[in-house]
Amino acid sequence: MSERGTVLLDLPDRPGRRRSGPFARPRARTLATGLLRTARPRQWVKNLLVAAAPAAAGELDSLHNTTHLALVFVLFTAAACAVYLVNDARDAEADRAHPVKRRRPVAAGEVPAPLAYTVGALLAVLAVAGAAALCNALTGALLTAYLSMQFAYCLWLKHVLVVDMAVVTTGFLMRATTGGVALGIPLSRWFLITTGFGALFMVAAKRYSEAVQLAGDKGATRALLTEYTTGYLRFVWQLAAGVAVLGYCLWALESDGGPGSGGGASLLPWRQLSMIAFILAVLRYAVFADRGTAGEPEEVVLRDRALAVIGLVWAAMYACAVAGL
Known part of the structure; x- marks a missing residue:
């Protein structure tokens, strides 16, 4: 109430109007957390396979190789996250019928599907460009092939008998070979x-x-x-x-x-x-x-x-x- 006795009402925001101030932060924080969950941090351990070929060849005894391999791990993780984001955006409806997958952020409505598509595409471009610029052209080509195969899996190949298992298996094999390719190690x-x-x-x-x-x-x-x-x-x-x-x-x-x-x-x-x-x-x-x-x-x-x-x-x-x- 003001000095003149007028009651000041806290009117709700008009539809379509963005809320500013401290009320906007929880929404942004929820989106960031949802995107991170969609990127599946627990599954990043799979990308440690990039160290398999260098370790098998005994090439992890130098700081240069170890640092270079850490970079390859980050780039492949970015590519894998891109696939997870696109996959969850596309499978949101089917995931809602799954007892566990329905809790995924996109299926649960915490992350809009268009945002998941956008972030996934951005990560894919950055991963390929980074691999070509910071490693070598063959590593960039391998990541491009991985992304192409995985996106084809999301769109179509996951519905082809036996081929679906072959594609997922090849994804693991590509993880294991990328480290060797980046460091120039024969497999x-x-x-x-x-x-x-x-x-x-x-x-x-x-x-x-x-x-x-x-x-x-x-x-x-x-x-x-x-x-x-x-x-x-x-x-x-x-x-x-x-x-x-x-x-x-x-x-x-x-x-x-x-x-x-x-x-x-x-x-x-x-x-x-x-x-x-x-x-x-x-x-x-x-x-x-x-x-x-x-x-x-x-x-x-x-x-x-x-x-x-x-x-x-x-x-x-x-x-x-x-x-x-």
Whole structure:
């Protein structure tokens, strides 16, 4: 009330008028948080695969290579975030029918779909341009191929039987090869076989888990699951696991005279001994696949302590093999 007795009413803003002042901050903060959640920070751990080829070649012993690899990780993460944003914007309606995915910011209405498309396109352009300018042209071309394939997956390929799993698997394989390409490291056939089929093992296990958990409402969440049978998906992940183990064992048993090859340079055959830890890791992950609880691979890897310990033991053995101890 003013001095003259006039009551001052706090009228609401007119429709379409932007609220300013402290009331605008919560909305901006909500959008920023929603965009970050849509970019899936928990899944950024997958992009650590860019270090796989340099680590396998023993090329992480210099500050230059490590710094360059960190840059590659950031660029690939930006590209992956672009795919997540576009995918969630396009699948918002289907995600609302999913018991878990309906909480995603775009599906829940926290982030407008046009904004997700815009930010995704911007990140894609920055990732490719940054890779071409700061790494090399081949790295930029590889990121362009990755983005093209993933966007095609969002629009069409996710509805093509078997091809959908091949595309997701290739995405993992591209992560593992990008680091080597950026640093100019040759990629061995055993590395590509083990990485490729290891990725297919996890992808097929994820599909199998989704088919088991959503057996009563598959069509509303991922339509292609109605075309797969649990028996077929089980066959795929078992086959992929077997080929991945075989590829790794052939690499470990191969004597090439290089660092950690198990020859005279090492006190112990670390490369061969690492087979034990690798096989145990595959068997441990297969437990979750068999139960139908491997729907979120990053959750399995990050939360299972036994798998983490096995992974650390394998990493220690592999490091000793590369160092020739």
